[in-house]
Amino acid sequence: MNDDLTWMLNDVLTVPEVSHAILLSADGLVRAHSDGLSRDQADVQAAALSGLQSLSRSTAAFCSPADSDTATPWRQSMVEFDDGFVFIIAAGPGAYLAVSSTEKVDMEAATFAMHKLVNRLGKNLTSPPRQDNGSAV
Template sequence: MTESTTNELGWMLDEVLRVPEALHAILLSADGMLRAHSAEIGRDDAERLAAGLSGVQSISRSTAEFCGSADTPWQQTLIEFAHGYVFLVAAGEGAYLAVSTTENVDMEAVTYRMHKLVDRLGRELTSPVRTDTGSFL
């Protein structure tokens, strides 16, 4: 079984949720595949959100020139809603970590916790680009 099938990294994502008002966490690949999810979000919802968040990251990355140069590397995206936030950070080559929170979260604490998790786990959070996308024959 693959990591995404067994959710082996899910317990590590739950550590980010120790920040009060943090709700859910998912680990996704650049192509929108779910790698892991926290305990409080169902697999179906996590898969749907992983696909959407990969698009958000792609759009964020494509607007780098707005900050001065098209070569500016993407690091993080923050989306604000009326009742909460979604934080999306780079988590290694081809991998991203997303966390949702309420509007009352300590934003510095959640981003600090996310970056510490990414730093600590390093290679385990890396999702290399898939090269074999041809037929299964």
Template sequence: MTHNGALDWMLSEALAVPETLHAILLTRDGLLRAHSQGIARDEADRQAAALCGVISISRSTTGFCSHRGDGAEPTWRQTLIEFDDAFVLLIAAGDGSYLAVSATDRVDLEACGFRMQQLVERLGSAMASPARQDAGNPA
């Protein structure tokens, strides 16, 4: 399942918080599922691939936060990247999908994260990207 434009409209809701810039929905494989109007398709594709790597690295550090004593590692929920004058927020958005929003340094991070969570809760099943299945046919 890749980008076909059908889900682009839903990302405008994630940008309702002042100072947000762009939003993309990506799969666990780094494929673009949807992007907001303000970002070009090629740039959104590039960011989906890059952010997939960021999420993978973030998820692999859960052992660093392990504190329960039972050996269980915590579940990854979100990653925040901070720049001099901007942020990128990444959250899980349904089975095998992630939602990323960029914003200026003037954004209300709490409001932005809350809006993203609301969007995921409301549209989670549409955002899901189940793992690709091998059809058993040779390529």
């Protein structure tokens, strides 16, 4: 897990009624999680959320035009519960950002904050190309 990203994930928690954030890989591994979640809780949720986004992507053809041979690209998933919501968006190749909230959340504010965070995370998750320093090996 990348503890250096925790502070960035905590930023999305400033949206009123947002509870938790997890950065996960497509195969369900936790890359980072916000404060307030134990590692065990984050592991369980990341595994479930990975399956949820996979199912969502698999059903993309359901939204495609009837005469189309290609599935509509997946953008985000939202699941509503009696007491809140879970939002999942792509956070880069093989990575996803998931956020949970209460039922009183401003959904637009939450997803806007998530997309803003993904833009910031992209710079931190990408390694710049190595530069040749001219020294002989």
